[in-house]
Amino acid sequence: MDSQPNSPEARDKKFHMHAYTNARRHQEVGPLIIEKGDGIYVEDISGKRYIEAMSGLWSVGVGFSEKRLVDAATKQMAKLPYYHSFTHKGHSPLIDLAEKLVTMAPVPMSKAFFTNSGSEANDTAMKMIWFRSNALGQPERKKIISRKRAYHGVTIASASLTGLPNNHLSFDLPIANVLHTSSPHHWREALPGETEQQFSTRLADDLEKLILAEGPETIAAMFGEPVMGAGGVVVPPAGYWEKIQVVLKKYDILLVADEVICGFGRTGNMFGSETYAMQPDIMVMSKQISSSYLPISALMINDKVFEPIADESNRIGTFGHGFTAGGHPVAAAVALENLKIIEERNLVANAREVGAHMQKRLAKIAAHDLVGEVRGVALIGAMELVADKATKAPWGSAGALGGLVNGLLQQNGIISRNMGDALAFCPPLIINDKQVDDIFDAVERSLDEAA
């Protein structure tokens, strides 16, 4: 098929530059073209069916065929296909969604602001934080702390917050004002014999040292995903967020919880901040807010953030920030309906219950010779592959084994995602125990084929 000049594969190679892809290698590998979706399954152009064990990009919570979302979009599209929220204007779906989010927030929040992607939302959070520092008469308070292995997006600011080499190399990033503290990856980075609590204490000390070295009066905020996703599904070690927040409070540093993956049920509570007792000043949400049927993202900010921003906007005359499509009415209507479905169908409880089964199946594969560590919470998890369990050494070059097993899984009908040698599992929230077994039976088979 590929050899036919007008095949979709050939035209893809000819005309399409893919995101997150080795552009030269793509000419050899070619595309996997997904044509249809049904529940937790997707089907490619040749009719082969896969379990989408990554929910697309950690995002299609309600599965790939939710008619209520199609109907919500159609209805809103017919009624008001576009409007915006610049200069005092607005529309009902966005007011409803703002109210819904603020009501759902696990800690007191004051206002919601709308953007189109996780990156834009994090970028916006950074601008709000800088604007606030100026409003407070603290223009020197502009540095932002993020973490190694963090993922916050790919715009210039959010890619700078991201703590992964591939998002910095050859892009001349990170920008100034963004600092990266240690990552909470216990299995990779703890000292020999160090318990999770001891490791968390050391990381909180690292954070405090960084703050003191830079000058506490120059640090505005720290960003963190409750559970790191694209950095390899790094679950915080015991005591981590508690100890980090003690340091942040001591120096009056804002906490931004990036809930782009964790939000709306993934970790077994509505928000990851609940699972890990985080008390953020800003929450950033996207992906599962609309199950990614349409692009929309949001920030929630508390009074500590909103009030100075309101004062400064009054002084200048405006808060000069916003996107043409930010809070698009059709996307907002879809998000509202999606949140209704998550609540009505108890998908958060499902994430907890079926997630417990998924964690059991993950734990079982930890015994496999190629598996160095498994980790996760509720319906998000990963296995990290190694050539040698004792030394944790990779198999050939780093990422080679992850890529191989990911390819075998795809042949065996499962779409996963390898981040180096860590393979992630983040299936739709509607999944059941039997379907989890289908995924992990195929994982066991694929590991045996690779061994």
Ligand code: PLP
């Ligand atoms: N924040 C987190 C935690 C993410 O996982 C992602 C994307 O995977 C982003 C931000 C960026 O979102 P987007 O790709 O919509 O810009």
